[in-house]
Amino acid sequence: MINRLLPSFAVLLIILLCPVNLSLTCAHFEKALSQALPTLEIDRVYNMTEAGQTVIVNVTLRNVPSTIGCVGWNLKLTWDSSVARLTTDGPDSVAPASGGPSVVLIEGPFLRYAGATLFVATSVDNDQGEAVLACVLLDQRMNASGTGVVLMMNFTIVKPGTTALELGSPSPYFNQSVVADASNRVMDHVDIEGWITEREEGPATYDAVVVMLAFGSIPDNLKWNPEADLNNDSIVDIFDAIIVAGNYRVP
Numbered sequence: 001m002i003n004r005l006l007p008s009f010a011v012l013l014i015i016l017l018c019p020v021n022l023s024l025t026c027a028h029f030e031k032a033l034s035q036a037l038p039t040l041e042i043d044r045v046y047n048m049t050e051a052g053q054t055v056i057v058n059v060t061l062r063n064v065p066s067t068i069g070c071v072g073w074n075l076k077l078t079w080d081s082s083v084a085r086l087t088t089d090g091p092d093s094v095a096p097a098s099g100g101p102s103v104v105l106i107e108g109p110f111l112r113y114a115g116a117t118l119f120v121a122t123s124v125d126n127d128q129g130e131a132v133l134a135c136v137l138l139d140q141r142m143n144a145s146g147t148g149v150v151l152m153m154n155f156t157i158v159k160p161g162t163t164a165l166e167l168g169s170p171s172p173y174f175n176q177s178v179v180a181d182a183s184n185r186v187m188d189h190v191d192i193e194g195w196i197t198e199r200e201e202g203p204a205t206y207d208a209v210v211v212m213l214a215f216g217s218i219p220d221n222l223k224w225n226p227e228a229d230l231n232n233d234s235i236v237d238i239f240d241a242i243i244v245a246g247n248y249r250v251p
């Protein structure tokens with residue numbers, strides 16, 4: 001078992017420590033966007049539950065070409081802990097390597113379909129809203145491609161509000177999350193942040209009016225109203241209206 005683990009740790013160390021694979025430049029980033037590179041994407045969750053309830057948020061790796069393959073990932077996640085906290089002590093909770101209470105972080109099926117994995121919650125700080133996580137395939141002859149969920153997180157809502165779920169670099173050597181390809185190099189990819197918006201249950205007609213009045217606006221427009229941008233994508237459009245419709249309750 002130890003012998004099988006060693007190459008994986010070596011790969012992880014190379015990924016984390018090799019400054020040659022330094023961060024993507026801006027130009028690189030734009031190129032990445034235009035060429036539809038793989039994305040590491042966090043769910044955008046809009047909820048109307050009460051404080052104390054929990055929501056599941058997935059992190060999905062999309063569009064990894066089979067010619068490239070994925071053997072591991074390493075990311076830092078940050079969020080506003082006044083709105084949501086990672087649920088503690090659930091049935092699938094993991095103990096952070098840094099110590100502290102176990103939290104509900106579940107490895108997704110993406111890498112596990114290819115073989116046994118090592119999934120580590122390196123550190124979790126529920127007060128700061130920060131977690132560093134890593135996962136590697138133990139058998140380096142295998143790799144995963146296509147699209148799949150790499151991580152499932154369970155958050156407990158603290159109060160109504162919105163928190164971004166930001167993806168970041170797990171180390172000073174990168175400026176985004178790290179995805180390792182089958183050649184043990186850093187895979188070009190695009191991080192896509194998510195969010196949780198937790199709203200108090202209110203009259204849907206209020207939302208409908210607010211969205212209608214601000215429809216079509218973006219920040220700096222005269223009719224812009226951030227309250228109408230229910231999915232927080234900086235435009236009030238049909239997708240905000242769909243949220244209103246979804247939350248409409250027949251009196």
Ligand SMILES: [Ca+2]
Pocket residue numbers: 228229230231232233234235236237239240
């Ligand atoms: Ca919007």
